[in-house]
Amino acid sequence: ANLDSFRGAPGAANAGSLLPIVLSFMQDVTVTDPTTVTVTLNTPVSTFPDYLFLVGRMGIMAPAQLNSENCATDLIGSGPFKFVSQSLNEKLVVTKNPDYWQKGYPKADQITFVPVPDSAVRVNQLKGGQLDMLHTSGATDIDTLKNDSSVNTLIQKPGYREIRYYAMLSDSAPFNNPEARLAFSLALDRNKINAIQNKGLFTPANGLMDIKAPGYLKNAGYPKFSLTKAKALATKVKAANGGAFDVVLGTTTDATNTAEAQLVQEQLKAAGIEATIAQYDQATLINKALAGDIDVLFWRNLHGGYSKSSDADNYPWWSNYNTAAGKKNFINFSRFDDTATQDALTKGRSESTVSAAKTTYTAFNKAFAAGNYILPTWYINWTIASQKSVSVNLPALPDGGGKPLFVYGRIPVLGLSSK
Numbered sequence: 001a002n003l004d005s006f007r008g009a010p011g012a013a014n015a016g017s018l019l020p021i022v023l024s025f026m027q028d029v030t031v032t033d034p035t036t037v038t039v040t041l042n043t044p045v046s047t048f049p050d051y052l053f054l055v056g057r058m059g060i061m062a063p064a065q066l067n068s069e070n071c072a073t074d075l076i077g078s079g080p081f082k083f084v085s086q087s088l089n090e091k092l093v094v095t096k097n098p099d100y101w102q103k104g105y106p107k108a109d110q111i112t113f114v115p116v117p118d119s120a121v122r123v124n125q126l127k128g129g130q131l132d133m134l135h136t137s138g139a140t141d142i143d144t145l146k147n148d149s150s151v152n153t154l155i156q157k158p159g160y161r162e163i164r165y166y167a168m169l170s171d172s173a174p175f176n177n178p179e180a181r182l183a184f185s186l187a188l189d190r191n192k193i194n195a196i197q198n199k200g201l202f203t204p205a206n207g208l209m210d211i212k213a214p215g216y217l218k219n220a221g222y223p224k225f226s227l228t229k230a231k232a233l234a235t236k237v238k239a240a241n242g243g244a245f246d247v248v249l250g251t252t253t254d255a256t257n258t259a260e261a262q263l264v265q266e267q268l269k270a271a272g273i274e275a276t277i278a279q280y281d282q283a284t285l286i287n288k289a290l291a292g293d294i295d296v297l298f299w300r301n302l303h304g305g306y307s308k309s310s311d312a313d314n315y316p317w318w319s320n321y322n323t324a325a326g327k328k329n330f331i332n333f334s335r336f337d338d339t340a341t342q343d344a345l346t347k348g349r350s351e352s353t354v355s356a357a358k359t360t361y362t363a364f365n366k367a368f369a370a371g372n373y374i375l376p377t378w379y380i381n382w383t384i385a386s387q388k389s390v391s392v393n394l395p396a397l398p399d400g401g402g403k404p405l406f407v408y409g410r411i412p413v414l415g416l417s418s419k
Helices: 002-007 048-056 119-128 139-146 178-187 190-198 227-240 255-270 282-290 311-318 339-348 354-371
Strands: 026-033 036-041 081-087 091-096 110-113 133-136 151-155 162-168 246-252 274-280 296-301 374-380 383-387 390-392 416-418
Touching (some): 119 133, 119 139
Parallel strands (some): 246 296
Antiparallel strands (some): 081 091, 133 383, 151 383
């Protein structure tokens, strides 16, 4: 039932609009016996197991919940914690599941999740004792926390880092003009922005993937800062667009994001590009991006590293906006269609060896840079900080193959406890 829902099978309950695009290679699912299903693919996909994880996005639900009209609210689960209460934008409370299958877990009796959008406030609340744990991606916060002996920190290692980038809406003016995209990229001194915004603590990114991913390139070929060239192109774009080159920069309301957007705005203005900053809460920002209401989306995501092939990290995000099945790939925020990148992605998911995948994804990385649909800036070192009284004991994976990977700023909460 879950796989049919994920892939959007005819008649499947609560099928979404995104996963059917991601899992378009799944042709059929049949039940072989009470504990086995057989999945038929319409093309070889060597990374199929990675898709069943998809950085934690693929969860299995009880059919009774999945088939219910109240699927989103009437929860049935077998996880380490049980739902207690939720106040939207205030807190979520969960309590220990005494019947959890993994012996000795969870460690904590109760966990309360509290959203604190302002990162500086979040850090102060941790240091003041109002919070036991937080996660952050702000360089200033990370620098403060790692140098504070009163807290513990867990910092994302190279190889599994997200990439900060600016995604240009490429299916409408001004960025449906490649010269406008090039002018935007040339106008930004990313090293200067990084130095000011992040104190130079984050490593610059000039490609889509982190260092462990097949296809990683230190420089995939993105334009280097040149104010002279940016001005010349901006003038040319204005001449073709009635004298205007105006863009909307979309980001969240966090103070660090405000400062970053202002730096970008200033540099664009110096090149003759007028930018307006539009700030929203995270959910509204995503909805605005999905609707195509933002010219430049300030975003960050993981594209390669946890997967040995880069496929499940990249295919969903960078597949063409207009898919072969006639549907829209909504999380292609730049809304581009590119034969070269799509061909490389399609070939890459079928590669059976790491060396072949490296060759194909290297070509993809270069082709994507040539299209200039986004401008990568730096790698993000997601960090989890906690009180000294908090213990993090990660259980072994069920198959005995090690412990859960710290990726995307996430760790399983079933091992959290007070010392």
